[in-house]
Amino acid sequence: MRSLNLGILAHVDAGKTSLTERLLYNAGVIDEVGSVDDGSTQTDSLALERQRGITIKSAVVSFVIGDVAVNLIDTPGHPDFIAEVERVLSVLDGAVLVISAVEGVQAQTRVLMRTLRRLRIPTLIFVNKLDRRGARYDDLLQDISVKLASDIVPMGDAHNLGTRSPRFQASSGAWQAALADHSDELLQAFVNDQRIPYGKLHEELATQTRKAAVHPVYAGSAITGAGVDELTQGIRTLLPAAHPDEDGPVEGAVFKVERGPAGEKVAYVRMFSGTLSNRQSLDQGKVTAVSVFDRGSAVPRESVRAGEIGKLWGLAGIKIGDRIGATPDKLQHFFAPPSLETVVEPRRPSDRGAMHVALTQLAEQDPLINLRQDGVRQEISVSLYGEVQKEVIQATLSEEYGLEVTFRETTTICVERVAGTSEAAEFLGANPFLATVGLRVEPGTGVEFRLGVSLGAMPYAFFKAVEETVHETLTQGLHGWQVTDCLVTMTHSGYAPRQSHAHAVFDKSMSSTAGDFRNLTPLVLMDALRQAGTRVCEPVHRFTLELPPDLLGTVLPALVRLGAIPQPSATGLEGEVPAARIHGLQLQLPTLTSGEGVLETSFDRYEPVSGPPPRRPRTDHNPLDRKEYLLHVERRV
Structure with a gap:
């Protein structure tokens, strides 16, 4: 049987979870279509999801369409949970993008479609809620063509819109014209007014869809079931289902990690090749149990095979983004990182330790929470995409861990970039550690560590200690922000060879260890960084604001006061605005535009801040202050 890993994506409230329910019902997996409003759906299993009527965590279900076994992943639609979507994209064969026939193309719809197109993931579009x-x-098709993708192929016509009995009537009338842009043969036939047989047209449609060259558009209602049969056939015949290689090398990707009832780690893995068996040993541990999604939810199995999605127990060292088996690649990031940060505080001071444990477990499930602990102030910070995510963290800590917490005011996360090139070095015998470390810092792309000395100059473990410490130290630059786009080259190295007393007892005081290099590297690196200098940069977002022309005179001055650089566009205004001002803009917009303004923002770049650079409190032993650093590290001045 062929297999297909399918993602359902949409802006929040477009109806993707309801569509998932209808697909499961039509496939005979469930006897009754669940309701998001009633909290009875298969994929929204968290209590918080049922209460809010939104998807927060990705969920997997499976069903069979003819000769295709489909693993369907329902993803969150709210932009605050875009990290969940990101992790799913890495394991998809195809996607269905759901658009509400009432609200139309929305901000998150554009973000998702841009990413799907950039990754060339074959995508069908389903216009939902024809019954509303x-x-x-018809005019929504024009919006989709302009705002999402020009290469769409309408798969039929919609009738009885806005009634309880909408219909979607399949038609191939528009296929030839839509496909001709990507086929010389079809273009020639179209110009000569030659009709192409349906079978050949469908074959060409499938080929172009699997290449992500075109995007077939279906329509209907997940509530009434209209159009869902046609969409189902499109999933089976147009998306790239394949016969996976179950006998090949073991290759898989972990896209989700959760905690079981006993607190154990459970990893969700998509297998690309080979077969992974129970009791098999991996780099992250030994598999102790396996379940596989099959015609509904996960069921216990002895192995998970290529093309399947499974749940693995026993891998204590597993993390989101890990690769299973032969492929070392990590999970790629397709969306901008969180640009907000807040400090979490327990209402009861005695809960501080339990809160740290709970947040650590939440960070395992969502690495972009990026937990930061300040040992000096006993504070814990988390990264966020938005205020709704903050509310969800608060509710999760309360309901799952019994912890009541509050948050400080949300602040913007900046970064630091190296301004120049400089070197620093500390030599064996002239510092408190048995090590020589010399480093040069200069602007680069990403954070990269290189060796400017011979690899045979000292044991490899010492070089590894320096490299790891460089990456760790650069999480806090001169102003406390993470240093990005920095090339670090090791220019000097030296160590004290292993020494022992007469009776061959190892003498730490006379011999270098990796700890000497870990302790010395921050002093050298920050010294070089101080000489090179850094610039603090803040995130800047692109925005488009649709509004009536008569409101331009009211909105323009308000945007300028917020630090935006606006320009007129065909539908209103567009431009850029500092990320720190977006929340204020969102709050003012309903009043400024009498509820008629539609705002869309997306991360664009980092730009140097104007005025005094903001500082972020340090959470390390402050290698910028040698006396304070040595006091903590060596317990001496």
Whole structure:
């Protein structure tokens, strides 16, 4: 049987979870279509999801369409949980992008479609909620073509919009014209007014869809079931289902980690090749149990095979983004990192330790939370995409861990970039550690460590200690922000060879260890960084603001006061605005535009801040202050 790993993506409230329910019902997996409003759906299993009626965590279900076994992953639609979507994208064969026929193309819809197109993931589009009052189709196709993708292929016509019995009537009338842009043969036939047989057209449609060259558009209602049969056939015949290689090398990717009832780690893995068996040993530990998604939820199995999605127990060292088996690649990042940060405080001081444990477990499930602990102030910070994510963290800590917490005011996360080139070195015998370390810092792309000395100059473990410490130290630059785009080259090295007394007892005081290099590297690196200098940069977002022309005179001055650089566009205004001002803009917008303004923002770049650079409190032993650093590290001045 062929297999297909399919993602359902959409802006929040477009109806993707309801569509998942309808697909499961039509496939005979469930006897009754669940309701998001009633909290009875298969994929929204968290209590918080059922209460809010939104998807927070990705969920996997499976069903069979003819000769295709589909593993369907329902993803969050709210932009605050875009990290969940990101992790799913790395394991997809194809996707269905759901658009509401009432609200149309929304901000998150654009973000998702841009990413799907950039990654060339074959994508079908489903216009949902044809049964709702105000539903559109023909003019919405034009919006989709302009705002999402010009290469769409309408798969039929919609009738009885806004009623309880909408219909979607399949038609191939527009296929030839839409496909001709990517086929010389079809273009020639189209110009000569030659009709192409349906079978050949469908074959070409499947080929172009699997190449992500075109995007077939279906329409219907997940609630009534209209159009879902046609979409189902599109999933089976147009997306790239394949016969996976179950006998090949073991290769898989972990896209989700959760905690079981006993607190154990459970890893979700998509297998690309080979077969992974229970009791098999991996770099992250030994597999103690396996379950595989099969015609519904996960069921216990002895192995998970290529093309399947499984849950693995026993891998204590597993992390999101890890590769299973032969492929060493880590999970790629497709969206901008979180640009907000807040300090979490327990209402009861005695809960501080339990809160740290709980947040650590949440960070395992969402690495972009990026937990930062300040040992000096006994504070814990988390990274965020938005205020809704803060509310979810607060509710999760309360409901799952019994911890009541509060948050300080949300602040913007900046970065530091190296301004120049400089070197620093500390030599054996002239510092408190048995090590020589010399480093040069200069602007680069990403954070990269290179050797400017011979690899045979000292044991490899010492070089590894320096490299790891360089990356760790650069998480806090001269102003406390993470240093990005920095090339670090090791220019000097030296160590004290292993020494022992007469009776061959190892003498630490006379011999270098990796700890000497770990302790010395921050002093050298920050000295070089101080001489090179850094610039603090803040995130800047692109924005588009759709609004009536008569409101331009009111909105423009408000945007300028917020630090935005606006320019007129065909539908309103567009431009850029500092990320720190977006929340204020969102709060003012309903009043400024009488509720008629539609704002879309997306991360664009980092730009140097104007005025005094903001500082972030340090959470390390402050290698910028030699006396303070040595006091903590060596317990001496």
